[in-house]
Amino acid sequence: MNLDLQKPNITYPCKWEYRIIGKDEKKLRELIFEIMPREYEVKFGKNSAQGHYVSLYVEVEVLSEKERNDIFATLQQSQEVKMVL
Template sequence: MEENATNNQIQYPCTWHYRIIGLDKQTLHLAALENINKEFIHTPGKESSGGKYHSINIAIEVENQEERDLIFQALQKDSRVKFVL
């Protein structure tokens, strides 16, 4: 059965979730504060088994795909953030 393409479209505005990974949670939170110019909710994420990497989860309302992509790119460019998911 073929899936209808409209079922896969994102309806904006919506809450979007990012997970950012780096060396410590405080630094990640600062990176998020400095790169996201609107309110967001952050929660602690997991840490790697060796304790080297940590993550925080970010939930934010985005108005459109352009805003969603700009936030992703800003977080990705920050040297304190190793990965953005």
């Protein structure tokens, strides 16, 4: 069995979805508004079982791998964000 991880073949530009998890939905939405480079779509994910966290799905067209990774890194660095998938 070949367990080598291969980089996926992604053709840019393409739509990309980020799942963002944090404590405050309003603050997450404000953060998304501030950093997205162009039009995007936000969908509510769900609340955690205990109600401490909320998840949002954000879909945006990314023009390159660098832009995709930069958005991910910016989201990840925010204090409002617990996790980005």
